[in-house]
Amino acid sequence: MSAKFIKETKEGTLLLVYVQPKAKKNEIEGIDEWRGRLKVKVKAPPVGGKANKELVKFLSKVLGADVELVRGETSREKDLLVRLSAEKVKKRLGFNQKS
Numbered sequence: 001m002s003a004k005f006i007k008e009t010k011e012g013t014l015l016l017v018y019v020q021p022k023a024k025k026n027e028i029e030g031i032d033e034w035r036g037r038l039k040v041k042v043k044a045p046p047v048g049g050k051a052n053k054e055l056v057k058f059l060s061k062v063l064g065a066d067v068e069l070v071r072g073e074t075s076r077e078k079d080l081l082v083r084l085s086a087e088k089v090k091k092r093l094g095f096n097q098k099s
Contacts, residue, residue, distance in 0.1 A: 001010060002025065003095050004016075005017070005036060005097075006086050007033065007086070008085070009095075011081055011083070012047065012082050012084060013081070013082045013084055013085065013088075014070070014079055014080070014081055014084040015038060015059070015067075015079070015080045015081075016034050016036065016037045016077070017037055017038050017040050017059075017077070017078045017079075018032045018037040018038070018039050018040070018076055018078075019040055019051060019055055019076050020040070020042070021044060021045055021076075022042055022043070022046070023041030023042060025041070026041065026042050026043055026088075027041050028040050028041075036096050039086045040055060040058070042054040048077045049073075052069055052073065053054060053067070055080075056068070056069055056080070056099040062090075062092065063082055063084060063089060063093070064095070065083070065088075065089075067080050067082050067083075068080065068081045069074060079083065
């Protein structure tokens with residue numbers, strides 16, 4: 001399985017995410033093959049940046065690293081910068097296969 005939603009950069013790893021707000025719980029649902037993004041559900045509604053804050057907080061906890069929203073403030077498709085290597089991000093998300 002290739003991890004097209006993970007891109008290594010100078011600053012860290014770019015994580016391409018598709019967000020589903022107003023979910024029952026915060027969780028990583030898997031890969032949205034059609035969009036080529038990691039699908040993440042968050043409990044918060046998409047109002048006043050609440051879903052964005054929840055997404056960043058949730059992924060920071062899951063990855064154990066600093067996460068920053070860099071693109072997609074008002075879109076469901078978001079690009080997040082994770083201050084970790086791509087290998088570590090894959091490992092912590094459970095995608096250990098080499099892509």
